[in-house]
Amino acid sequence: MTILTDKEIFDAIRERRGKSLSQADVDAINAVLYPAGGRVVSKNGLDLIKSFEGLSLKAYPDPGTGGEPITIGYGHTGGIKLGTVWTQAQADSxxxxxxxxxxxxxxxLIGSAPTTQGQFDAMVSLAYNVGLANFGSSTLLKKHKAGDYAGAKTEFARWNKAAGKVMAGLTRRRAAEAELYGS
Structure with a gap:
């Protein structure tokens, strides 16, 4: 079984349609891929994501690669081109x-594994930054599901590189996520 990344899925849809996707198209596809329901991120988790993603109403290249993915808002990617400008309302949405x-x-991905709100929020923040496919194949997730919470907490520190380079911002983010996970 092949697991596709979000980018691969959206690229395949764009190719099949022969045109770019609007934000409404992206939202509709996301609703199918990730149906509503289940757990929600707390204010602490949302604040952590926002603080590390920062806000940019003008699209910019990924700081780790200098290119893809092009990002806007609070770390939003997918269908964004350099030069795109958003309103605050678009970024919030x-x-x-x-x-x-x-x-x-x-x-x-965590299924029925016992999970505190802090653990959930920290894992969502990590996945938001590294992608669901990467999170889904992570040792961190395996340790969490096995009940090795101390081991899972130490795994956050491993995710501090972009394009093979240790990034100070990612190191700080992972420390904050690990702290939230342990709360």
Whole structure:
């Protein structure tokens, strides 16, 4: 069984349609891929995501790669081109949709494993940054599901690189996520 990343899924849909996707198209596809329901991210988790993603109403290239993915708002990617400008309302809306999608994805991946709100929020923040496919194949998730919470907490520190380079911002984010996980 092949698991496709979100980017691969959206690229395939764009190719099949022969045109780019609107934000409404992306939201509709996300609703199918990640149905509503399940756990929600707390204010602490949302604040953590927002603080590390920051807000940019103008699209910019990924700081780790200098290119893809092009990002806007609070770390929103997918169908964004350099030069795109958003309003605060667009950024807030995309954040709500994105966080909900990642919360649903993480909830599905952790299944019935006992999980505190802090653990859930920390894992959603990680997945929001590294992608659901990467989170889904992580040792962190395996340890969490096995009940090795101390081991899972130490795994956050491993996710501090972009394009093979240790990033100070990612190191700080992972420390904050690990702290939230342990709360």
């Amino acid at each position: 995309a954040l709500a949709v994105d966080v909900s999608r990642f919360a649903d994805g993480v909830a599905g």
